[in-house]
Amino acid sequence: MQATLGSRVRGNDFMNPAFSVVFLTTLCGLGQGLFVMTLLGHIIGAQPRYLLLGSTLAFLLAAFGLIASFFHLGRPERAWRSIMQFRTSWLSREVIALPVFMGLVVLYWLALRSGSDSALVIGIVAFAACVALWICTGMIYTCLAFIQEWASPYTMANFILISLASGSTLALCVALFSDWGLVHLLAYLSVLLTISAGLVRGASLLRNAQLKPKSTLQSAIGIANAKITQRSMGATGGSFNTREFFHGQTMAFLRSIKWLFIALTFVVPVLLLVIALNGAPSFLVLFAMLAQAVGLVFERWFFFAQARHPQNLYYQVVS
C-alpha cells in the first residue's frame, strides 16, 4: 500500500498553523501597537478620554491574546510552569513579558484615572515592557535556525511594524470617538506605517521565495546518492509528525491567501485612509481597520504555513 498524503504532496510540505498562536500573536501585536499610539497621544497632550479608551482596549486585546494562547496547550492547567526557564527559552520570556506588559497598562490606566502625575512615567515603563514583548515574540521564531523562513531579522521587523501599523489604524478609530485633534496625525501615521510594514513584508516574501533548504534527503539519512525516494514512513496512518508539520493545502490555496493578506492588510487600508484623508466620510476609517484586522489573521496564518520544517523530509510517503 502506498499513497501520498492526500493533497499533501511534495513541494507543499509546510507547517500546519495553529489558530491559537495566530490569534495570540495578532491580538497582542494589535494591543501593543495601540498602546504605543496611546502613549504617543499622551506625550503630545491628547484628551484623557482617548488615553483611557486606548489603554483599555490595548489591555483587552492583550488579554484576549493571552486567553487564545491557552488553547495551544495540551495541559493548560500547568501553564504557570512556563515561567521557569527564562534563562534559556524565549517562549518562557514571552510568558513573563506579556502579563508584565498587561499589568503595567492597568497601572497606567489607574494613574490616568486618578489624574496622577506619574502616569507618563508608568506609561514609559509599560512601553519598555511592550518592546521586550516584541523581542520575545520575534525571537521565539527567529531562534529556530533550521526553519529558514523564520530565522531572519525580517521576522522581528515584520512583527513590530505590523503591530505598529494595525495599532495606529485602531488608534485612529479610537480617536474618532474620543479626540478629533489626533485624527489627522494618526491617519498619516497609519498610512506611513502600513506602507512601511507592507514593504518589509514584501521584502521578506521575496527572501523566502529564494530560500534553498539546507537540509536534503541526502543529509537527512546520510546517503550521498542524487536519487533517493521514500517508499515508507513507517506507518500506514498519520502521526503527530504528519498532522503538526503538514497543512495539506494546495499551492494555489497558499497563493490566494498570500494575495488576500497583501490586499487586506496593506493595500485596502492605505487606499481607504488616503480617500478618507481627502474629504471622504470618516466611517471609511472603520472599514480600513476591519480590513486590516482580518488581513492580519491571514498574514499570520501564512507566516506559519510558509515554514518548511526539515523533519518533513522523513515523512513524504504513507505506507
Place this chain on the structure above:
Amino acid sequence: MTQLALVIDLNVCVGCHACVTSCKQWNTSGSAGPLLDANPYEKDPTGTFFNRVQTFEVGEYPDTQTVHFPKSCLHCEDPPCVPVCPTGASYKRKEDGIVLVDYDKCIGCKYCAWACPYGARELDEGRKVMTKCTLCVDRIYDETKPKEERKPACVMACPTNARLFGDIHDPESEVAKAIAERDGYQLMPEWNTKPANHYLPRRKTEWQQAAEASLSGLGERR
C-alpha cells in the same frame, strides 16, 4: 563524560520493525506511561511511537538499493529541543547524556517538537504531553535484570544485531569502535546538533567488490 547512544547499522537492518513493536511494548507498559494507540483496527490508525523504521529507495533502476532506516531520538549532544522548553520538562541528563521529558512538567506546547529538525518527538495525543525515546532509561539501569539484558528494548529485539548500544565517549566501547572503524555518521550535520546516535553506512559485499574489480580489470586490458 558518558554519552549513551545507539549506533544503527544500515548494512544489516532488514526493516522488520521488531525494534518498533518492542519499543512500543516496553514503553507503553513502563514508567513512560501508556502511549496512544488510537483506531488500531479502523480506517485511520494512529498512535505514539518512540521509534519508526522508514524505507528509502536509493539509486536509479537497475542500480537501486532498498535502505531500511530506523529513526528515533538521536540524544543530541547539543539538543535544540532543550533550551527552548519553557518549563524545564525537556532536559539532558549530565550523568549519561540521555535527553528526557518530565511528563509531569510538560504543558504540551509543542515548541520542542518545532525545535527538533529530525521529527523525533511526538506529542502523545492521549495524555497531551510530549514524548520521545528514553533509551529505555527504566531498563538499562534495572539491577533486577541480568546484566546482558540491561539494554534498550529495541537493541534486545533486533534479530540482525543492527542496533548497538553504549557510551560513544568511551573509546574502548563497542559503539565508539564501530563508529571509528566503519565511518559512523550523524544525521543533518548542517545544524550542529551533534547527534549522539550514529549510523553505519552500507558496505559493498565481496561479490560486488569482486565484480567491480573484474570490470575495472577489463577496462585496463582494453
